[in-house]
Amino acid sequence: MSAEQTRTRPIRAAGARGRVCSPALVALLIGTAVLYLWDLGASKWANAFYAAAVQAGSTDATAMLFGSSDAANAITVDKTPAALWVMDLSARLFGFNPWSMLVPQALMGVAAVALIYAGVCRLLGPGAGLLAGAILALTPVAALMFRFNNPDALLVLMLVLAAYCTQRACEKDASRWWLVAAGAAVGFGFLAKMLQALLVLPALGAAYLLAGHRPLRTRLLDTVLAALTVVVSAGWYVALVELWPAAARPYIGGSQHNSIVELALGYNGVGRLTGNEPGGLGNLNHDVGWGRLLGYGMGADIGWLLPAAVICIAAGIVLTRRAPRTDPTRAALVLWGGWLAVTAVVFSFMNGIVHPYYTVALAPAIAAGTGIGATLLWRNRTDIRAATSLAGTVVVTVVLAAQLLSRTADWMPWLRAAVAVGGVGAAALILVAGRLGPVAARVVAGVAVVSCLAAPAAYAVATAATPHSGALPSVGPSRGGGFSGGGLLSSPTPRPALIRVLSADADRFTWAAAVVGSNNAAGYQLATGAPVMAVGGFNGTDPSPTLDQFVRAVSEGRIHYFIQGRVMTMGRSDASEAKESVAIRNWVDAHFPAQTVDGTVIYDLTADISQPAHSAGQR
Incomplete structure (x- = not known):
């Protein structure tokens, strides 16, 4: 052999x-x-x-x-x-x-x-x-x-x-x-x-x-x-x-x-x-x-x-x-x-x-x-072809790491130079590692591994040290000391007065409230502990419930409030695809009184349906 x-x-x-x-x-x-x-x-x-x-x-x-x-x-x-x-x-x-x-x-x-x-x-x-x-x-x-x-x-x-x-x-x-x-x-x-x-x-x-x-x-x-x-x-x-x-x-x-x-x-x-x-x-x-x-x-x-x-x-x-x-x-x-x-x-x-x-x-x-x-x-490092391939792998990796780190240039700027110097030096030694003794060879291998893993490891630690919320979490250090993620697909965090209103008598209703979009519904549901209907699902574009189904649920006294939440209408989620959600919002706005609680407009769906809508008041 x-x-x-x-x-x-x-x-x-x-x-x-x-x-x-x-x-x-x-x-x-x-x-x-x-x-x-x-x-x-x-x-x-x-x-x-x-x-x-x-x-x-x-x-x-x-x-x-x-x-x-x-x-x-x-x-x-x-x-x-x-x-x-x-x-x-x-x-x-x-x-x-x-x-x-x-x-x-x-x-x-x-x-x-x-x-x-x-x-x-x-x-x-x-x-x-x-x-x-x-x-x-x-x-x-x-x-x-x-x-x-x-x-x-x-x-x-x-x-x-x-x-x-x-x-x-x-x-x-x-x-x-x-x-x-x-x-x-x-x-x-x-x-x-x-x-x-x-x-x-x-x-x-x-x-x-x-x-x-x-x-x-x-x-x-x-x-x-x-x-x-x-x-x-x-x-x-x-x-x-x-x-x-x-x-x-x-x-x-x-x-x-x-x-x-x-x-x-x-x-x-x-x-x-x-x-x-x-x-x-x-x-x-x-x-x-x-x-x-x-x-x-x-x-x-x-x-x-x-x-x-x-x-x-x-x-x-x-x-x-x-x-x-x-x-x-x-x-x-x-x-x-x-x-x-x-x-x-x-x-x-x-x-x-x-x-x-x-x-x-x-x-x-x-x-x-x-x-x-x-x-x-590594096991074939006495063959110059294998040694060259491994050395090249180390160089490519540390150069890429330096480039990726440069995208957050103000974060640990010394790390780019450290991985580059360590990686290039290790790569040079890998070319002759086949002629080194066991201890020296292990040192070279260790420097190469550390140089290649230092940047992603630092980024992973920074990622773990940063709280993340929302549907679009991101890796790397915090951009300002707060949560990473959120934005377009984040959920609302209702304030105490609104939580009290939505929670009051919630056990008398199938849903304490309804709002367009699952992310909107999730924020209110997690805050109150009561079921909140997500009209239209994640993007507000699913045809559930239909306007007829929603009107029936309201007439049966199963939904207490409707919350006027943010609706995503960018990309493909236009009004034609979200027609049921739009119809429900329009119907609620036309038939129920609106009030503003902690800056959020809500509609009491237990009010007299024949009563015309009026301007939102303060509460």
Whole structure:
């Protein structure tokens, strides 16, 4: 066996398992937990849109099952509710508060880091596993989303679990149930964020079909079985909602025809790619193309090690090109490289709604791909081609880090110079590392790793140290000492007098109030603890309730107040798409008296309907 083959040969699984509880791993997981859990409650309700749904699900079983925005079940959030179920259960056990809602998200991040470590460690040992785990933990968008209450935390954990199970399925004497488990994990990921979970399927299938030890015919049958498992583990819920009588469940938010299939395939599916999303806002970023992931919108979230991952994965495939078909290291590179390629292309060119934090789905592939590829290059450092590739990776990474840091030039300005000097120096030494002694070589490797991770780590710590609220949280240091996020999609924070008015006799009504838009409704609901109807769903464009339904609910005395809230009319959400919401607002304004409480205009819907509207008075 050649020296090259010896250095690229994977460590046996048994040996890797023996190091699974090493002190370094414990330190990695504790450090990750501290980063993700420290002062977690500072973000308060984080994304009020989902927090209100957790509040509802923690008190009402129907709201929990369907992911309703309120406990009276007017309308659901615009996602399948698996991520809400986790937070609902925590809130039921520990009471509804920011900590009980957000701690499960942070623990999912720790679990994802542990799985990345376990998968890479099985291939190349603890060092590679620690590198991969640290990269995931210190990716800024991971530090953002594993401290937030969006569905992305559960999605990422399920996809990492699916990748780990697929990797195990490729091992010698592995049971086909590992691949079935991978399919189940992807299916449950679908229940967190719908079609986005399916982006990893080509990579999982390619890795198993390439490297599985079973005969080709059996591998094909196993893949079909795993695909059926995806359908069953995701489809049972879709079937349940579609077959449930519409009158006995909330309206499916984000759809135009009260259909979860439409939601999955339209607003949260093909519409995200084409931009043709009925009821959506369209893509307001105007940055479609290859540069998006490194641009001003997404670069600080995920760009730090993206080029490094591409280089390392490509180099790793070259280094393992002569390995047997079943080589598990090459299979892992195909898996993580395929995940990275498909997801990166989709995120770069999707024309519909896309937000920078979506890129957390790229973080595991970048972490594992870099950990595997960099380790293979290091082990082959006596070959000048491998040493040059690794040195080039370090230079590209620190130059990109300096450029990304320059976008917040007044924040830690010394860090740019430090990572550049350290990285370039380490890269130069890597070129001769094959001739250095073991201790010196480890020092060079350490300087290179620290130089490459220092900038994203600092950004991740700054992200964790900044409270985040609203639907559009952002990474990096606070821009003024307050909350990060908010703005266009933020929720109102009512003042005490308005809270007292809305809360008074709230238990006599099905809904204490109604307001256009789920974010508006969430703010009032979280403040009062009483159900608030979100007219028109998230964007105010869902046709629920219709004007007739709303008038009937008012005549039956089920809604106490109507709140005049801000309505989004930009992009595609024009008056024609929000016609029911506009009609309801106009009808209320024409038939009920208005009053201003703490600067907010409200209408008492229990007043005489024949009474004409009058100018808003002060209260």
